Amino acid sequence: MARKTGSHSDITGPRVRQAALKLFAQKGYAAVSMRQIATEVGLQAGALYLYTPDKQALLYELMKDHLEELLAAWQLLPDAGDPNERLQQFTRFHILYHLDRPESVFVAYMELRNLTPDNFTRIEALRRSYENELEKILIDGQALGQFRVPDTKLAALAVIAMLTGVNTWYRQGGRLSRVTVADIYWDMVRKAVAA
Amino acid sequence: MARKTGSHSDITGPRVRQAALKLFAQKGYAAVSMRQIATEVGLQAGALYLYTPDKQALLYELMKDHLEELLAAWQLLPDAGDPNERLQQFTRFHILYHLDRPESVFVAYMELRNLTPDNFTRIEALRRSYENELEKILIDGQALGQFRVPDTKLAALAVIAMLTGVNTWYRQGGRLSRVTVADIYWDMVRKAVAA
DNA sequence: CTGGGAAATGAACGATTGTTCAGTTAACCT
DNA sequence: AGGTTAACTGAACAATCGTTCATTTCCCAG
Helix, strand or coil, rough: CCCCCCHHHHHHHHHHHHHHHHHHHHHHHHCHHHHHHHHHCHHHHHHHHHCCCCCCHHHHHHHHHHHHHHHHHHHHCCCCCCCCHHHHHHHHHHHHHHHHHHHHHHHHHHHHCCCCCCHHHHHHHHHHHHHHHHHHHHHHHHHHHCCCCCCCCHHHHHHHHHHHHHHHHHHCCCCEEEEEEEHHHHHHHHHHCEE | CCCCCCCCHHHHHCCCCCCHHHHHHHHHHCCCCHHHHHHHHHCCHHHHCCCCCCCHHHHHHHHHHHHHHHHHHHHHCCCCCHHHHHHHHHHHHHHHHHHHHHHHHHHHHHHHHHHHHHHHHHHHHHHHHHHHHHHHHHHHHHHCCCECCHHHHHHHHHHHHHHHCCCHHHCCCCCCCCHHHHHHHHHHHHHCCCC
């Protein structure tokens, strides 16, 4: 038997990526076999190679898409002008955006060492440009005397680490809503960089 | 050939764990084979089973030892009394202790999903008790009016995430010394929880 | 000097890995 | 209605996986 009824390339492709994302997040890239991904989609392992050149490309595309979409979503937001407002905007955006995509976030943070050196360099560049978006806010606020941080680069990394940490413990249906969590973290971020 | 000259069990055992730690941190648990670990030590794969019942135990022991030693080292410090002093002590301790053990920290954070359910439960308990050490400080400071955080549990998690984040970017010989980094982070932590 | 046990080898086990490819089937176009 | 081709199967590839075990070697106690 070949070519199941109702099968289409433009449907199967995304399903392959979705299955890979789910399994990579669950068990880790190295622990997931192409056969497991194929089973999740309802295919034989060989069919996956119609949609990806190899396993590595599957991982790289997932991480690249995640970071590019993250940057695009951030840049789509209106400029709030005032650095303090922009920092609040960034804090809330980061938490809510990441809480909506736990699997992508997990893979993008945990599987860096499974990238080939070339792919690692590209992903790192994307991550750095996201960090720079936050640092720009801190630099502007520092210049205006609204913020006072010892080091804008370190402060940016510290804030991002703190915010991304939410993903490690947040569970839907817990005692705090997503917006409440964002409120709480904004309070700490605001004070941490205050003048 | 068997039994190299000068070989001893009490030397080889630690060397096996050391090699496993190095390789797990470098490539990830699932991507490292027992043969790679054996080669690193200068053994055949079969000999590893004189020092560990299986690969899983090797991972579990590394994580368990790391967390137990972390807790022990923290509890060995003299009680500073004042919550603000204790928080500063925790901040500096966490950063310096973790910067001294990048491989253990990496493995303990990245390989949780490769633990069996039983082992995962035990490791999680250790991690939680470390988080509780910080939360105790925050609760005491909150009661004295020194701190004002919206939620002591979340604040503890946020601070730990922020501090542990140092390990992801710090490189020896960089533009900042370890103590300077600790100073910078203490400034941010102090303000983040300030009343 | 010798026997015994600790330490390590090296081969073997079945299972699984990523990837390729010739063959088969079903959907679409004319 | 029939032929084309995209979509998929299923078998095969060599390599590698974690683990076991009979065998060999060396160190040390007596």
